[in-house]
Amino acid sequence: MASRPRTGTSAEHTYVVTETDTARSLGSGSLDVLGTPRLLAWLEATTCDALAPDLDPGDTSLGSRVRLEHLVPSPLGAQVAVRAEVTHSDGRLVRLQAMASHADGVVVGHAEITRVVFDRNRFLARLSDPDPR
Numbered sequence: 001m002a003s004r005p006r007t008g009t010s011a012e013h014t015y016v017v018t019e020t021d022t023a024r025s026l027g028s029g030s031l032d033v034l035g036t037p038r039l040l041a042w043l044e045a046t047t048c049d050a051l052a053p054d055l056d057p058g059d060t061s062l063g064s065r066v067r068l069e070h071l072v073p074s075p076l077g078a079q080v081a082v083r084a085e086v087t088h089s090d091g092r093l094v095r096l097q098a099m100a101s102h103a104d105g106v107v108v109g110h111a112e113i114t115r116v117v118f119d120r121n122r123f124l125a126r127l128s129d130p131d132p133r
Helices: 036-054 120-128
Strands: 010-017 059-072 077-089 093-102 107-119
Touching: 010 036, 036 059, 036 077, 036 093, 036 107, 059 077, 059 120
Parallel strands: none
Antiparallel strands: 010 077, 059 107, 077 093, 093 107
């Protein structure tokens, strides 16, 4: 594993809140507003894309820690822009800052997400090994 994610590398996406993204649909509440589990999924997806340019073929990453604040509701049809940036890279451990906001600049939520970079095939082989020591 020789991937070396660079600090400052970033990615951005824009999402639109649909029925399947709501707290009611996801089981995390009873309202038809953006559910926190979906916000987290959007933030994590964007962190993956921020890392992608610096990963060697065969490498991937998994989230290992999240600190998330979901600050304001987003109604059905709202556009949510998500941006993630690599802020720290130390070997396999990468820390990213991610933020989601409405078109008017109001911050929906922000997170610090830690991901671990590793060789995909080696990881999958360990999963099938009955004694992974």
